Every structure is written in structure tokens, then in C-alpha cells.
Amino acid sequence: MTFLAYGAAGWLFLVGCYGLVTSRNLVHAVVCLSVAQSATYVLLIGVGFQRHATAPVFSSDINKHARVVDPVVQSLTLTDIVVSATVTALLLALAVQIGKRHGTVDPDELRQLEG
Numbered sequence: 673m674t675f676l677a678y679g680a681a682g683w684l685f686l687v688g689c690y691g692l693v694t695s696r697n698l699v700h701a702v703v704c705l706s707v708a709q710s711a712t713y714v715l716l717i718g719v720g721f722q723r724h725a726t727a728p729v730f731s732s733d734i735n736k737h738a739r740v741v742d743p744v745v746q747s748l749t750l751t752d753i754v755v756s757a758t759v760t761a762l763l764l765a766l767a768v769q770i771g772k773r774h775g776t777v778d779p780d781e782l783r784q785l786e787g
Contacts, residue, residue, distance in 0.1 A: 677718025685711035698767040698777040702760060709756045713749055720745025 688708025695701040725739040771777045 677714055677721065681711045681715035681718060684714060696778055698770060698779065699764065702763045702767060706756065706760045712752050716745055716749045716752065
């Protein structure tokens with residue numbers, strides 16, 4: 673088993689979180705959040721990976737004892753991609769509306785939004 677996928681997922685998450693913390697722009701923050709979310713794709717694929725495994729499609733001529741890949745992990749990854757795209761689109765739309773209404777996307781200059 674290789675730990676490269678786990679290391680890549682951790683690195684992507686840390687880079688996304690660092691960019692999110694140091695961001696001075698709402699659009700940049702949304703992109704950094706998307707990078708951090710992409711770490712979950714790599715982690716899920718790394719968890720579900722099996723070397724020399726086949727697709728989970730069985731027929732009469734396939735060996736019943738062959739190693740197969742778990743399709744649940746793949747479906748969770750696809751669901752994660754769809755949810756991430758939806759969240760990114762919503763946050764970018766909110767950033768555009770904030771930019772139109774307040775004239776800036778710098779979080780420090782948005783004093784009207786403080787509670």
C-alpha cells in the first residue's frame with residue numbers, strides 16, 4: 673500500500689487552509705476553499721484504491737474470487753465533486769453580489785457586515 677495519496681491529500685488540505693487564512697480577497701478565499709475540498713477527492717480515491725482489482729461488474733465468465741474495487745467509494749467521490757461545485761458556485765455568486773453592493777471584496781473593508 674502506498675501512502676502517496678494520503679500525503680497528497682494532506683498537502684492539498686494544508687495549502688488550501690493556508691490560502692484561506694491569508695486571503696485578502698473573497699474570490700481568492702473561495703478558490704482556496706475549493707482547493708481544500710479537493711483534498712477529500714484524493715483521500716477518498718486513496719482509500720478505495722486496490723492494486724490489480726477489476727471493475728465490480730460480474731457475469732458468468734468472470735472469476736467470482738477476483739479482487740474488485742468498491743463502487744461506494746467512487747460514488748462518494750462523485751457526490752463530493754458535485755457538492756463542491758455547488759458550494760463553489762454559491763460562494764462565488766455571493767462574492768459577486770457583495771462586490772456589487774459594497775464596491776469591494778476585501779473582508780477588512782466590509783464594515784457594514786459586522787454584527
